[in-house]
Amino acid sequence: MEIGKERFKYTKIEKSWILQDWANSAYSIMITTAVFPLFFKAVSEGAGVSAVNSTAYLGYANAIGTLAVSLLAPILGAIADYKGYRNPMFSLATGLGIIATFSFAFIPDENWLLLLIIYAVSSIGFGAANIFYDASLIDSTTLNRMDRVSSAGYGWGYIGSSIPFVIFIFFQLTQILPISQIALIKGGFAATALWWFIFTIPYWKNVEQKTYIKKQPHVVKNSFLRLWETIRNIRQYRNVFLFLIAYFFYIDGVGTIFKMATAIGADVGLMANDLIVVMLICQFVAFPFSILYGVLAGRFGNKKMIYVGIVTYTFICIFALSLDSLLTFIILAVLVGTAQGGVQSISRSLFGQLIPKENANEFFGFYNIFGKFAAVVGPFLVGIISQVTGNSLNGVFALIVLFVIGGAVLYFVEEPIRKIN
Template sequence: MLKSFSLQEKSWIMYDWANSAYSVIISSVILPLFYKSITTGEGIAPNLADSYWGYATSAATLAIAVSAPLLGTVGDFPKWKMRLFKSFFLLGAVATAALSFTDDWRWLLALYMLTTIGFSGANIFYDAFLVDVATEERMDRVSTYGFAMGYIGGSTIPFVLSILLIMFGERIGIPRTTAVKISFLFTAFWWIAFTIPMLRNVKQRYFVPASDHIIHDSFARLYQTLHQIRSHKKMFLFLIAYFFYIDGLNTIIHMAAVFGDSIGIVSDMLMIAVLVIPILSFPFTILYGKLAKRFGSKKMILVGIIIYLFACLLAFRMTTAVEFWILATLVATSQGGIQALSRSYFAKLVPKEHSNEYFGFYNILGKFAAIMGPALYALTSQLTGDSRNGLASISLLFIIGGVLMMRTEEN
């Protein structure tokens, strides 16, 4: 499948395979359900538990968001892109392993926040490495294959093994809680093992001249970059649109499991349903890449936004497991495509030697957006007493993002 890719492209793609295990097991399914089982046992109301999870997600993303532009600027200096990538990756992997050693919901939230910071921080530099490993003509293809490989491998294999252990572990003497904790350790191991090709083979090709005053010079360049972004109409409009629609997408990813639990979908059914998402996402993500070559990235991003908007409206009246399966299928058709094409669409716009700097702003918008979405979901759920209203409120983000995306220039 990857024979047509260079060694650097393959190694870069493999990091999507590596960190996708974290995305599904820690961010989306098993940790949220484990957290909900503990909060339920302590008598915390479901909508309040959802709110605490949403607030924790918002707080963690705020921490990385405020530092993303400066981190991105520092990463443009020689060798710093890989140093910072490695530091955040290790923070995320170690904190993930540490989740296995506590049953306290407060500690789970604290460690979850650290894993979010590590995962999100590493992705700033991972995304920026796209300009180092692929030409503009190959960026859509490399980016979509990255997400696709993450879904079919990183999301599926460790998730299936974890589900089997959780559902049937008691038959071989492994209690369900222990099986959940083993899945956290396995996720950390998977993340570390398949990041090794990235660490060994991917090199920073584009950078700004070295400096003896990295921090001072980085602050000085931040203002210049912000001014350049504002004067680049296409880039500026895209980033604002991205701020809204990626907020909606990330909120659905982070809150799907706790939402399903709150409306009465049993945990085993949730895990099986969520397994369908990466399996279906694999071919659809590659399809998005192929269709983008024919119709353009912008049109395919808009298609994804419309599908997500429909999914939000469907969630408003969701009451059965069948409807949850329909929602999961809708999400699967566009989840990878819209993220992959957004990444490559932006990578084509930025100066290569300043890629980290620009991707710092790209990521700060994504992270600040990830603060607003979960907070909007949490606040709406808490005020109305119904998690359906919380998810339905996210449709507003897709509407705003889609309208702004339509205003960006085609070429």
């Protein structure tokens, strides 16, 4: 049994794997959550698009971008299971995301449609890269340390993403740079891409593909055949399949709230600077709670900790109906921070413990298609209900059904037996 400081020591490979979460999480807050949604709403509404429609269009773009990854995820994962394929595919997807993010700085201010299209492209690169990144958890640590390392990835990712975010907020609030607000925002997008690239370097150097299928002729064709065999024999993986169904529902709600938070806050009249500061508070809250989830999962089990997160999000959906001030938005953001990283990291590690290691990329392809396709449903649900009712808070409340269904199905998933550490 590990005690004291030993509990939080990591190997060189584990640190490199964790640092990749530090690298790409800058995209999550600067592009997915905070700055880009507000920038897009300002640009689109300046071009005559209504507030409700701009929120809906952003939801549709999130849905379209993730749908592309959803459809490609299983076959990409199946190909990446062959020796020597995973790391190059990871690099290609990461490069696409970084280049698209960097290009935000050069899109004309008035072209909100092109901005939305490039945003969808960047989300495809980000999502595809995470298929291979998630699967590499299997090769980066041991079964008994998986909860801890996965949680550390999310936890340090929140801190890593907060650094460029804090720098951006500092320059925005102080206005000490002799540049326009638009130039500052575009500079923030370019800095996000650079941050993503620099801190991915340790992963490129140290994380290798250790579990794999030996390379065969006609890799793409054989990957489709293997994928089809897995689908045909899905009954052999009943536990995995049940988990994926549960994950599909509850992670849909988690991802939708994460992506649409600032847009919805803007709809109820909150100021852009206030929204950005509150999202930063959320990041700092998420760091210790992500680590805590990993520690508690080792003691109480993955399922119980996922249920803690589901209950928290269910309350968030209900409490969101009272969102009418900065104070209530802060409360909601703090609640999100306590659960978001924990639910995601423990879900990733539990899935890694359920699947056969030699097919990790293929199975994480399914993991991503269930997660990403779920991310299509949630934003559409928020968008449609917001437009029908004329109130985006009703869209958030509707997400409660996803958490209830996900929690019910998760009950039937059997956790693997492992040594207590």
